[in-house]
Amino acid sequence: MEKIIEGQVWTLGRDVDTDQIISGKYLTVIDPAELKKHVFEIALPEFASAARPGDILVAGENFGSGSSREHAPQAMRAAGVGAILADSFARIFFRNAINLGLLAIEARGVREIFGAGQTARIDLTAGRVTNLTTGRWLDFPPIPSHLLSLLEAGGLVEKVRRELEARRALPLQSGASR
Amino acid sequence: MTSARGNGQTLAEKVLARASGSERVVPGQIIEGAVDLAMMHEQGAQTVAPYHQMGAERVWDPDRVVIAIDHWVPASTEGAAVLHRILRKFAAEANLPHFYDVGQHGICHQILAENGWVVPGDLAVGTDSHTNMLGAMGAFATGIGPTEMAAVLALGRLWLKVPTTVGIRVKGSFGPGVTAKDLVLRIVGEVKTTGAAYRAVEFSGPTIERLSMPQRFTLCNMTTEMGAKAGMVAPDSTTFDYLASIAKHAMHPLQPDRDAAHERTIEIDVDGMVPMVACPYSPDNVRPLPEVAREHVRIDQAFLGSCTNARIEDLREGAALMKGQKVAKGVRLIVSPASTKIYEQCLGEGIIEIFTHAGAVFTNSSCSACFGGNMGILAPDETCASSSNRNFPGRMGAKEARIYLMSPAAVVASAIRGEIADPREFA
Numbered sequence: 001m002e003k004i005i006e007g008q009v010w011t012l013g014r015d016v017d018t019d020q021i022i023s024g025k026y027l028t029v030i031d032p033a034e035l036k037k038h039v040f041e042i043a044l045p046e047f048a049s050a051a052r053p054g055d056i057l058v059a060g061e062n063f064g065s066g067s068s069r070e071h072a073p074q075a076m077r078a079a080g081v082g083a084i085l086a087d088s089f090a091r092i093f094f095r096n097a098i099n100l101g102l103l104a105i106e107a108r109g110v111r112e113i114f115g116a117g118q119t120a121r122i123d124l125t126a127g128r129v130t131n132l133t134t135g136r137w138l139d140f141p142p143i144p145s146h147l148l149s150l151l152e153a154g155g156l157v158e159k160v161r162r163e164l165e166a167r168r169a170l171p172l173q174s175g176a177s178r
Numbered sequence: 179m180t181s182a183r184g185n186g187q188t189l190a191e192k193v194l195a196r197a198s199g200s201e202r203v204v205p206g207q208i209i210e211g212a213v214d215l216a217m218m219h220e221q222g223a224q225t226v227a228p229y230h231q232m233g234a235e236r237v238w239d240p241d242r243v244v245i246a247i248d249h250w251v252p253a254s255t256e257g258a259a260v261l262h263r264i265l266r267k268f269a270a271e272a273n274l275p276h277f278y279d280v281g282q283h284g285i286c287h288q289i290l291a292e293n294g295w296v297v298p299g300d301l302a303v304g305t306d307s308h309t310n311m312l313g314a315m316g317a318f319a320t321g322i323g324p325t326e327m328a329a330v331l332a333l334g335r336l337w338l339k340v341p342t343t344v345g346i347r348v349k350g351s352f353g354p355g356v357t358a359k360d361l362v363l364r365i366v367g368e369v370k371t372t373g374a375a376y377r378a379v380e381f382s383g384p385t386i387e388r389l390s391m392p393q394r395f396t397l398c399n400m401t402t403e404m405g406a407k408a409g410m411v412a413p414d415s416t417t418f419d420y421l422a423s424i425a426k427h428a429m430h431p432l433q434p435d436r437d438a439a440h441e442r443t444i445e446i447d448v449d450g451m452v453p454m455v456a457c458p459y460s461p462d463n464v465r466p467l468p469e470v471a472r473e474h475v476r477i478d479q480a481f482l483g484s485c486t487n488a489r490i491e492d493l494r495e496g497a498a499l500m501k502g503q504k505v506a507k508g509v510r511l512i513v514s515p516a517s518t519k520i521y522e523q524c525l526g527e528g529i530i531e532i533f534t535h536a537g538a539v540f541t542n543s544s545c546s547a548c549f550g551g552n553m554g555i556l557a558p559d560e561t562c563a564s565s566s567n568r569n570f571p572g573r574m575g576a577k578e579a580r581i582y583l584m585s586p587a588a589v590v591a592s593a594i595r596g597e598i599a600d601p602r603e604f605a
Contacts, residue, residue, distance in 0.1 A: 015371060015460065017570045024551035024573070027249065028257025030224060042572045062372045065405065066570060067549075068307040070224060070323040091376050091407055092307055096323035146208055146337060160232040160329045 001152050005103070005122040006132070007056035007082040009114050014060030016043045018093065021064065021072040029071070032078035039075035053080030056122070058114040060086065064093025073097040073104075083122055085110045085129060098147050101155030105129070107140035186435025188343035189410050190378035193318040193432055197301040205342040205441075214317075214427070215296050216330050217244045217304035219286040223261040224324035225305070226268045229331055237272050238334030242427075244295055245269055246278040246286040250552050251544045258552075272331075284517025284543050287311045287485045291395060292519055294421050298413035299430025303330055308485050308567065310402045314394035315421070316413030316431060318378070321402070341407050342441035343378045344369070348385040350449035355602035357495075358393035359487055359565070359585040360467075361385075362400040363454040365446065367464025375405030377441065380434065385448055386411060391420040392489045399486045400567050403461040453600060456583035459571045467588060471600050475582070477561045480505075480593035481574075482586050483514030483541075484548040484566035490515075490523045492565065492586040497529045499590040499604050500536045506596030511538035511589075512554045514546035538593070550574040556581075563592040 020043035022035060029035050040047040057076070063086035064072060073096045076084065083103040087110060097104040105122065107129055114120065118133035130137040143151070153159040187195070187202055195203045197211035218225060222245060237243060245265055250258035269277045278289050286304060289295070290312055296302045298316035303309065305327050312319035322336065330336050346365060352358075379401045386394070394411045401409025411417075413431045421429070453467035482488065482496050493515060505511045513533050515521045521543050524530050533540045547554025548566040556562055556579035564574070569581035584592070587601035594604065 015570075017568075019550070019568075019570050019572045020577075023577075024549040025575075027220070027549075027551050028255055028261055030257075030261075042577045062375070062405065065371060066307065066568065068305055068309075068321040068323055069221065070325060088372065088375065090405060092321050092323060095326060099323060099325045099329075144208075156325050156329055157228045157231045160234075160332055164233050164235075164332060 003124045005082050007054045007120060008052070009116060009118045009120050010044060010047060010051065010055060010057050011111070011114055011116045012043055012057060012059040012063070015062045015065060016059055017066035018064060018069050018072045019066055022069065022075045027069060027071060032074055035071055035075035036078035039079050048079065051079050054082040055080070056082050056120045057084040058110055058120065059084065060111040061088045063089050065090035068092045070096045070100070073100050073102045077102045087111050098150050099156040101151060103151065105140055105143070107138055109138055113138055184435070184437025184439050186437035186439065188378065188438040188440065189316065189380050189412055189432060189434040190318055190341060190343050190408055192434065193299055193301060194338065194340050196299055196430060196432065197318070203340045205340050207340045209338055209340060210335050211301045211338050212335050213242070213303055213330050214300035215242050215244065215290070215302040216327065217246065217286055217290055217302070217309065218327060219306055220247055220249045220258065220261045220265070221305040221324050222327060223264040225327040225331065226264055228325045228328035232328060232332050234332035237274060237331045240272065240274050243274050243331065244276045244278070244290060245274060246289040247283060248285045249545045249549065251283045251542065252280050254552050282518060284519065285485045285488070285545055287399070288489065288516035292517060294424030294426045297421055297425045297427060297429040298417060299432050303327070303336065307402050308399050310406060310409045311395050311399040311485060313408050313410040314391060314398040316411060316417055318408050318410065320408050341376055341378045343380050343438070344374050345440040345443035346379060346381050346446065347383040347443060348381065348446045348448060349383050350385055350447045352448055353451070354605055355587060356448070356451055356453055357585045357587065358389060358396045360451065360454045361448060362397045363456050363464050363583065364451065366400055366403050366456065366462050367454070368444070369404045370462045371403060371460060372405045374401065377406055378408045378410060379404060379406045381409070381411050387414060390491065391416060392491045395489070396486055400461070403567055453585060453588055453602070455588065455598065456569055458569055458580040458582070461568060461583060467584060467598070468600050471598050475561065475598040477509055477563045477592055477597060479554065479556060479560060479562040480509060480511045480589050481547045481554060481562060481564040481566060482589045483512065483546045485516060486567040487565035487586050488514060488516035488520070490520050493520070493524055493529050494527070496586045496590040497532045499587055499594070499601060501532050503536055503594045505537040505593050509593050509596050511593040512541060512547050513538050514541045515543045517543050547574060563589050563598055565589045
């Protein structure tokens with residue numbers, strides 16, 4: 001996983017719920033390429049056509065509230081979102097994002113220091129996000145180790161795959177049952 | 179608001195301690211919790227690919243997995259048909275016997291409740307954010323995404339951060355026409371959509387003790403709209419009576435300690451409380467219903483349904499108001515029971531007849547109009563009175579459409595009058 005991420009910023013307000021990220025009518029769509037076309041249709045209609053891979057989203061409080069739909073982070077990942085920063089996240093969205101390997105960082109006060117079109121630089125090691133356009137910066141708490149290990153594995157699928165593989169290897173070596 | 183800081187444990191802490199096989203857990207701690215029940219609806223179709231990519235060879239315990247399709251039943255689009263097909267195929271391959279398919283279907287949370295799939299002390303997860311509803315059983319029940327569900331199916335466990343607990347203590351008695359829905363709307367209005375974020379909400383007090391299980395389901399259901407990870411009620415004789423003949427596995431009826439450490443406690447007195455309504459475009463935009471009624475808010479659609487309020491008690495309440503009345507000209511009233519079992523009860527009790535005579539559409543059981551993806555979709559300039567749980571922009575269709583959340587009785591009162599109405603005027 002890259003420790004330094006840079007990208008152009010799109011801004012969103014507070015309480016952007018999952019309906020505003022990908023609305024209920026697309027819940028039968030499972031093809032990420034199709035989902036990508038409708039991402040942020042309600043909250044930020046110009047995003048789907050104008051966003052470039054590596055762009056960074058900066059949102060206010062309670063980003064991703066509402067439903068458990070994984071279509072939301074999936075559509076964002078398909079659109080090539082480099083990271084999503086928010087003053088706070090709703091819990092299921094946050095888990096879903098990390099599980100898919102989509103970098104979601106809670107940084108209180110981040111919305112205030114960014115405007116649309118500015119450039120953000122995220123330093124994961126230092127725990128700092130900098131607005132390269134204005135020079136303003138903000139420190140965020142380190143990403144907890146259990147989440148970092150998930151992100152470093154590239155998401156939950158790979159982490160569990162490794163765990164199951166290790167588990168299968170064990171009885172062969174020791175003969176012991178678990 | 180007061181703050182209690184004892185050494186005792188909250189109900190959420192006790193259930194999570196049990197799930198992690200430890201004596202006690204503390205807020206902030208990361209635990210690995212053994213799952214007692216895993217539920218999937220259509221979103222579970224997205225669990226299948228990651229499950230295979232993980233290299234999983236078998237589901238940890240097929241007897242603890244329930245599949246209940248509910249969003250598009252029967253399939254209304256080709257896309258939905260594909261999701262159902264993926265789930266049926268997976269259930270057959272992975273030997274998952276507990277599949278509530280078309281004909282036995284119902285809203286997933288209601289299926290879990292009425293069949294006793296979640297019991298006191300359980301850690302339950304589901305691929306739907308309103309899984310919180312099952313916390314009314316004295317369980318820790320929470321929503322997860324489909325990739326996470328794949329890991330649960332493979333391993334039988336998941337990581338959880340032990341939440342702090344917000345205590346909500348309720349006293350007083352509901353007046354006529356005031357229900358658990360009005361109470362929970364009032365609470366969401368006070369706590370706001372982030373007020374209980376990542377926390378467990380524990381309801382207690384004399385009023386809660388007198389509530390039926392259906393009313394407790396309504397309360398816990400909308401803790402999701404406070405951002406909560408779980409909404410819980412300690413199990414008591416009401417819980418045990420409800421589960422007596424239906425519990426699918428052994429109960430562990432844990433009780434919170436008297437000196438449990440709550441992050442904060444909210445005290446509520448419902449004496450004299452009036453019906454409440456959540457106005458567009460957020461469930462926390464709550465006002466007293468009589469005040470909104472005075473503004474003569476015209477409606478185009480009324481929806482009596484959803485996991486929040488479509489149990490037999492809700493439909494009886496609605497039918498009692500509807501009997502002998504007509505749905506106002508220009509209004510579409512959609513009534514959708516929460517399960518096939520409830521549909522049958524309605525059939526037996528003449529409820530379907532009452533609504534149909536009145537000019538309502540009484541539908542098959544499903545999530546129906548609640549989520550804007552199947553039926554009862556709203557046009558941009560339309561307004562809906564709904565017994566469901568969310569009114570965010572675009573929830574039921576067009577992003578400009580306006581949704582007002584209220585009790586089942588208020589939905590029917592509004593359908594009769596053609597504008598948002600106080601159900602107490604129809605008693």
